[in-house]
Amino acid sequence: MDISIRQLSEDDWQLFRDIRLKGLKHDHGAFSARYETEIQKTDQEWQKTLLNNDTGIFAIFDGPNQIGITAIGIHWEDPEKKRALLWASWLEPAYRGKGISKLMYAARLNWAHAHPTCEKVVVTVMRDNLPSKRAIESNGFLYSHIEERRGENDIAFPVLHYELNL
Numbered sequence: 709m710d711i712s713i714r715q716l717s718e719d720d721w722q723l724f725r726d727i728r729l730k731g732l733k734h735d736h737g738a739f740s741a742r743y744e745t746e747i748q749k750t751d752q753e754w755q756k757t758l759l760n761n762d763t764g765i766f767a768i769f770d771g772p773n774q775i776g777i778t779a780i781g782i783h784w785e786d787p788e789k790k791r792a793l794l795w796a797s798w799l800e801p802a803y804r805g806k807g808i809s810k811l812m813y814a815a816r817l818n819w820a821h822a823h824p825t826c827e828k829v830v831v832t833v834m835r836d837n838l839p840s841k842r843a844i845e846s847n848g849f850l851y852s853h854i855e856e857r858r859g860e861n862d863i864a865f866p867v868l869h870y871e872l873n874l
Contacts, residue, residue, distance in 0.1 A: 709803075710771045713778075713811045715764055715819070721754040723767055727777045731798030762789065764819035768799065768808060775800045776808070780816040782826065792820050794831040797840075809843040817847070821874060828873050835866040844870050 716724050732743035758765060760781070768776035776799035783791045794816055799808060820826045831849060833840045845851075849870035856864050 709806070710769075711775075711808055711811065712769050713766050713815050714769075715766050715815070716758055718755050718758045720767070721751065721758055723774055724758060724765055724777070725749070725754045727767065727774050727798070728796065731777065731796075734801075735798065762823075764816065765796070766812070766815045768803075768812065770803070775803050776812075778812040778816060780819050780829070782823070783830065789823075789825040790827040792823065792826045792829045794829060805839065810847075813843065813847040817872075817874075826874060828871055830872075831870050832867045833870070835868055841868065848872050 729743065729746060732741065732746055757763065763779065763781035765777065765779040767774050768778065777796055778794075778798075779796040780792050780794050782789045783793045797809075797812060817829065820829050829849075830852075831844055832855075833844060835841075835854070849872045852869040852871045855867050855869060857867050858864055
């Protein structure tokens with residue numbers, strides 16, 4: 709394995725689109741979005757997401773092959789821009805459990821430290837996602853609270869919230 713990670717720019721919008729759609733198609737619950745909605749986005753919408761200075765989107769590669777994605781962005785509900793949210797993490801199934809999440813966390817936390825206003829990073833995880841929970845906790849995040857969300861067919865599922873002060 710020759711694993712690397714790099715932040716995507718506006719010119720990489722097709723890489724972003726393709727891996728996000730692949731993740732949504734493969735793992736329906738991977739993101740808080742639906743494949744059927746995301747596939748309708750225009751090229752300009754994909755590009756606009758990558759233009760936002762308050763968002764860092766990273767692609768994970770094995771040599772020249774893109775195998776995953778991960779992102780961080782200033783939380784849309786924080787007008788002071790002090791809180792960032794980890795989002796959009798997905799890896800090809802064959803690469804899971806191989807320690808790649810360390811690179812993903814390092815890239816996003818470095819981004820947060822470099823952001824001029826960010827003071828805290830938050831992340832959520834479904835309660836049953838034990839591998840993600842372990843990765844979150846091993847990167848210093850502390851449990852904050854649990855929330856019940858509603859998914860498809862109004863089915864409730866528990867989501868754990870974690871925080872890391874910078």
